[in-house]
Amino acid sequence: MRDEVRTLLAACGQVMSIGDLQALGFGPDEVRAMVRSGELVRIRRGAFVSGVVWRAAAPWERPALRARAVLRGLGPEPAVAPSHQSSLAVQAVSVHGTDDRVHLCRLDDGRSRQDDVVCVHRRVPAAFLIDTDVGPCVHAALASLQVATRFGVEAGLVSADAALRLRMATRAELEQALHVLRACPRRAAAARVVELASPLSESAGESRTRWVLLAVGLPLPEQQAEIADEHGLFVARVDFLFRRERVIVEFDGMLKYDDPTALRREKLREDRLRELGYEVVRLTWADLADPRLVERRLRGAFARARARR
Known part of the structure; x- marks a missing residue:
C-alpha cells in the first residue's frame, strides 16, 4: 500500500x-486499481475501508467499519447521524440479529430513503443525540429500541442489556426513549425490551439465553446468583439459577477453554455444584438456535433434580 x-x-x-484519495492526487484509474488489488475495500460509492483491516475484522467488528466509512464518504458535515445498530456498533455496544446495512437518521427534516447499503430514517429528538468521535450518534437507549422495532425483541434485548451493563444507558433513559417511539407500529417490541432489559447479562449469549427461556414458556431464573455450601461458604457464581428447582444454566461461549488450566478449574467447579445437589445445563451458541432443544434439556434437568430430592 x-x-x-x-x-x-x-x-x-x-x-x-x-x-481523501483525490486530495492525495489519485485519479479514478488508480483508485480502481487499489480496490482490485485489495488495498482498499469499497463499502459504497466514495467510501472505503483498509483492505487489510477489513479482512482481519471479526464479523461483529465490521458494522462499525461500515458506518465509519459511509460517514467519511458523506463529507465533513453530513446531515445524518448513525442510528439503530450502526450507532450501537460505533459506540461498541453489542449487536445481534440485524442486517448489514448502515442505518442513519436525518439531522434535518428531509425524507427517509434506503438502498442496498444505507437506510436513512427520519430525525429523532435532539435530546437523544450524543457526541462521539464520528460526530452525533443516536443515544444507546433509543438505538437499542430502534433495533427492537426493526429486528425484534431478541435483537433489541442484546443491545439494551449491553447498554445498561456498560452504563451507556439507564432504565429511565430506556423508558424515555420508548416514549419517542409512541407512534411506531412495532412499539410493542420496544416496550418488551424495556420490561426485560437487565444490566446483569454479561454477554450477548446470556441476553439471548434469557429470551430463549421465555420464548419456550419457562420462567426467568435469577441472574448472577451465588451458590454456597452447607456451611454457608461461597462456592460459585452462576449465570442463571432456578433456585426452587435446583437447576443451574450456564451460557458457554467456549472461548475460555483454550486454556487447559481453565478447563480443569471449570470441571472441578461443576463437579462441586453437582455434589451439592444441583443440575447444571450448559448452553452454547448452537443450542440457542434450537429453542425446543433448550426446552427439552431444561425440562430434563428439572426432572432429574426432582428425582434427586
Missing part, C-alpha cells in the same frame, strides 16, 4: 473517502 494512503487510513480510523 502507498505510504500516504496508509498514513491517512491510520489517522482516519482505517476508513477514507474518494475526496
